[in-house]
Amino acid sequence: MGQDAFKVAAAEQALRYVEDGMRVGLGTGSTATKFVDALGRRVAGGLKVVCVATSQATQAQAEALGIPMSTLDEQQFLDLTVDGTDELDGALRLIKGGGGALLREKIVATASASMIVIADASKQVATLGAFPLPLEVVPFGLAATRNMITALAADAGCEGELRLRTLTDGKPFITDNGNFILDCHFGSIDAPEELDEALKLVPGVVENGLFIGIADLAIIAGSDGITVIGAEEGELS
Secondary structure, eight states: OEEEEEEEEHHHHHGGOOOTTEEEEEOOOOHHHHHHHHHHHHHHOOOOEEEESSSSHHHHHHHHHOOOBOOTTTTSSSSEEEOOOSOOOOOEEEEEETTTHHHHHHHHHHTTEEEEEEEGGGOOOSSTTTTEEEEOOOTTHHHHHHHHHHHHHTTTOOOOEEEEOBBBTOOOOOOOSOOOOEEESSHHHHHHHHHHHHTTTTEEEESSSEEOSSEEEEEEEEETTTEEEEEEOOOOO
């Protein structure tokens, strides 16, 4: 099995937690796409759910599959969110935002009773940070915001280049909310909670890609099969 097949396996496993009548948050990214595809097949077979997307891309995919969609204004509390991750450690701390949807992903996840993370085994790490940490930042005052991030991150033990995410034409990548993304190449984040708190002090940072204390369960697929981290199977509320 290749990496793509592992993503499918994790997505299929997550479907076991989706029950008739649930309100479900749909994540963004290559692994989340597999879950949306699988959910679409279940909906076509009669499963009744109402879903909220974390990005315009996921919204379009779900609508094309005939999945009933809503918004957080209409569904202010969700039963479950299923999303992928760029990195996760053994304590279910995540780095997300490689696809640029971290703000909406965090809003949807925290509006949910439970969050399931699905991933192939390559995403599991001992220490977060090899994957650059995305920060969604407002365009105004970018240089000042960057300087403050650098200083506060250093206080939290993290140093490295902060790169403005750009498109192939060199123009800045724009999130669904009209913001920029700074990718922080720290290499290692030894104290994620401390860094998370530090980044919250920067006015120009809308949200950071550290998801701490949010995920309840991780389903990881690899050559050794399916590994579950977190709540025991059947115990996810």
